[in-house]
Amino acid sequence: MKPPTVFLGEMTNLEVEAYLRDHAARPTVLVPVGSTEQHGPHAPLGTDALIPTEIARRVAPQAGAVVAPTVNYGLSYPHAGFTGVVYLRMSTFMELIEDLTLQFAHMGFTRICFLNGHYDNTYAIAYACAAVGDRLPAGTRAYPVNYWDAMTPDEAAEYFDPADGLHANKSETSAVLAINADLVDMERANSEMPPFPEVTNPGAVHTAFFFSAPGSIKRATASGTWGDATQSSVEFGQRYLDVVTRSTARLLEDIERTFAAMPDR
Numbered sequence: 231m232k233p234p235t236v237f238l239g240e241m242t243n244l245e246v247e248a249y250l251r252d253h254a255a256r257p258t259v260l261v262p263v264g265s266t267e268q269h270g271p272h273a274p275l276g277t278d279a280l281i282p283t284e285i286a287r288r289v290a291p292q293a294g295a296v297v298a299p300t301v302n303y304g305l306s307y308p309h310a311g312f313t314g315v316v317y318l319r320m321s322t323f324m325e326l327i328e329d330l331t332l333q334f335a336h337m338g339f340t341r342i343c344f345l346n347g348h349y350d351n352t353y354a355i356a357y358a359c360a361a362v363g364d365r366l367p368a369g370t371r372a373y374p375v376n377y378w379d380a381m382t383p384d385e386a387a388e389y390f391d392p393a394d395g396l397h398a399n400k401s402e403t404s405a406v407l408a409i410n411a412d413l414v415d416m417e418r419a420n421s422e423m424p425p426f427p428e429v430t431n432p433g434a435v436h437t438a439f440f441f442s443a444p445g446s447i448k449r450a451t452a453s454g455t456w457g458d459a460t461q462s463s464v465e466f467g468q469r470y471l472d473v474v475t476r477s478t479a480r481l482l483e484d485i486e487r488t489f490a491a492m493p494d495r
Contacts, residue, residue, distance in 0.1 A: 395457015
């Protein structure tokens, strides 16, 4: 007998139909979105796709959802100049998100959550969901969630603080180690921080610098690492995945409560 699965790509057509019948109140699909880009000299190009896919796998049973095949290409133009980078044009990426949204809605899903693992994709996913919103059936919602969005301040300070770096760092590298240690070359793990000047609003400055032109990461880091990957471990990665899984499940519940609280006008 074929074992059950949360992955849409592993289901038969009849299994998808059964899921939609059994979850008719709110059929939900999680669509992991990542990138194919360098992650320092030590981590795989698919890091930003591997992590949200694993989180989606863990969250799906709690959310009563299925997990769509992962979108492995995104907006990696800040990484231009490194060898291991493949990215889409902004218009192509947004049209891809729009088409996926429409097709999942046509299939029968009323919640289409793009679970994003690559920050540069964030705004484009949100705009694409908004652009297609008036073509969706009544009651259907499509929206982006970054897997790190719902961490508490204390959790973010430990796992996702800019002072510890935000790319190919300890958290990302550890998460991949926990998913599949064979994908990480810890002998090449390194530590590097961009030479940022002292500023009053680092977040806004980073957005302006990194999003403004192709190759900004290449200008900021020689190796492609932003942080310290040398202290990465399977144990730290498991704790990180546990934290972001809990927080993402909580965020999905909060989003549903918010949808329900808003009256129709």
